[in-house]
Amino acid sequence: MFLIRKLVSFYQSVFLSPRFFVSLAAIILVFVLAFFLPVLFLAGKILCLILVGITLVDFALLFSKNGIWAQRQLPIKLSNADQNPIFVNLKNNYPFSTHLQIVEELPSQFQKRDFLIQLSLKKDQNRQVEYILIPNQRGEYHFGKLYVFAQSPLGIIQKRYGFEKDEMVKTYPSFLALKNFDFLSIQSQNKINPTKKIRKIGHSFEFEQIKEYIEGDNIKDINWKASAKKNELMVNHFQEETSQNVYCVIDSGRNMKMPFKNLSLLEYAINSTLLFSHVALGKKDKTGLYTFSKSIGNYVSAQNRNNQMNLILDSLYNIETNYSESDFGVLYAQTKRHLTQRSLIFLYTNFQSKEGLQRQLKYLKALSKLHLLVVVFFENPLLEELASETQKGLDDVYNKIIAQKYMADQRVIANTLTQMGIQNVLTSPEKLTVGVINKYLEIRARNI
Incomplete structure (x- = not known):
């Protein structure tokens, strides 16, 4: 068996080159011509022997050692x-x-x-x-x-x-681009607010101490029990927050299945989430992650610990989906139950029509009351190209009208969200990460 395996391995390692077949074809041509010119028959045999000799020499050269x-x-x-x-x-x-x-x-x-x-x-x-x-x-x-x-x-x-x-x-997910976006976020922040050094988000629910009430304190913070014991007004003081919770929520349902340049919208959202989380952590904010479709999938609590990026990267890698219909009601219930502190939420999803938005609008409005919600959805650059092309026939006119209607619907969706007080980012897949980071830096600069 060992000898057979050796012979099979040897046989599989030998290949005839194109030069061999060209030479063989030339010799065959000489033998064909020898039918009309018998003098060429001897020349054909000599050429055949030469080819055999060269083949044996070549074989000895190549197989004499592991070269x-x-x-x-x-x-x-x-x-x-x-x-x-x-x-x-x-x-x-x-x-x-x-x-x-x-x-x-x-x-x-x-x-x-x-x-x-x-x-x-x-x-x-x-x-x-x-x-x-x-x-x-x-x-x-x-x-x-x-x-x-x-x-x-x-x-x-x-x-x-x-x-x-x-x-x-x-x-x-796209971790090689992290260094490039470090530089981008610094440039963008300097353009938006070059002199801002300290940003106060406000106080959290984390209790610090009880102090006497002084003019200017928030009346809502009065501790009535402590005031009754001291017989003077006492107020609760909370720890001052210099960071906020930032969550990336990824819709992994069928809305995100559409491909663009060999990548699905879901993959674009995953890559964007990784880069955006890296930038937000660099700004000392706490970042976390949700994914959902019919149910809640991956979850990473918002933190600013040393291994947070590794947790987010592993969670993004393990996202699985069957592209089922997304349930925004499940997302709302989950965030209401687990996100007890007001957070900044970037929701990556896609709305193909005004009707698609209307079905989910009640959940988006409810979410925006609890948190600062930014809806991120996609425009289709291919349809923009189609809408700007010159028409050559009736089919082209129909296609252009459909493309223009889709683009108009996208603008209506963005305007509807704005009228409801919901921040939104309408962007092409290629410009997704830049659009999301610029929106985040804008929100930080405006102290929303």
């Missing part, structure tokens, strides 16, 4: 929707220059079956090759084997080398 070494270098994790560099280290141990073809068994999510890198290495040369992968969904990505096809200067046959076992790398 190629290769190693794939994968990152610990991949960043969704970002350019992830993958490195392949190569070394030529042959005593001659070789032409190499690198073939990777990429994860099935990429659906790339024609991956090929060609290069040449001189004898004893080391080289590192880089290629870029851009994932478009979270999850586990399984890499197969790394194959290198080596070819000598004769170029008649190729020897296939197989390296690396199957490897798995997890793809997380």
Whole structure:
């Protein structure tokens, strides 16, 4: 069995190159012409022997030793929707220059079956090759084997080398963009309010001490029991808050399934939440996370601890959805029960029509009474392009009218939310994170 496996492995490592088949075709042509010119028959046999000899010499050169070494270098994790560099280290141990073809068994999510890198290495040369992968969904990505096809200067046959076992790398939400958005948030804050140093949110419900009432104290804070004992007015003092609770709430229902440039709206919302949470934590606010569809999914309590970003990142990675109908009533009940302190909530969702908003408006109004609610929803840039195109026929006119109606509905939805006193962000998926961060910085600057 061992010998059979060796023979099978040897057979699978030998490949004939295109140069061999071109040479063979030329020899066959000579034999065909020899039917009309018999003198060419001898030349054909000589050429055939030469091809066999060169093939044997090439075989001896390539299989005399393990001439190629290769190693794939994968990152610990991949960043969704970002350019992830993958490195392949190569070394030529042959005593001659070789032409190499690198073939990777990429994860099935990429659906790339024609991956090929060609290069040449001189004898004893080391080289590192880089290629870029851009994932478009979270999850586990399984890499197969790394194959290198080596070819000598004769170029008649190729020897296939197989390296690396199957490897798995997890793809997380877009963490590579965090540094860029650090710089963006600082610039945006300086533009909005360059001199603001201390921001007081107001007092929380966290009791500090009881003091005598002085003119200017809030009458609502009078402690009547303590006043009766002391026979003078006493007021409760609370700890001064310099931060607020900020929650990102992600609708993981069917509204977020629509794709745009290979990413679903849900993936855009997840990437935006990660970057926005990073910025908010940098501003000393407490950040948390909710996801919901038919029921409440992932939950991270708003905190400003050292490992908060890791908790949010892991929670975002583990978001699962079957894209069912979202229940905003469940979201309202959950926030009313668990969020006892007024918080800033960024709700990522999508409304396709005015009727879709009307069905959820009562829950949004109720939420906005308890918290400062910002509804984040999406415009469709493809429809904007369609609405601005020149019409070439009746079908184009119909398409343009439908696109314009959809865009008008989106503006009506935004105006309706504004009239109800609900903050909102209407943005394209590509500009989502910038729009959300700018809205957050605006709210901080206005001390809402």
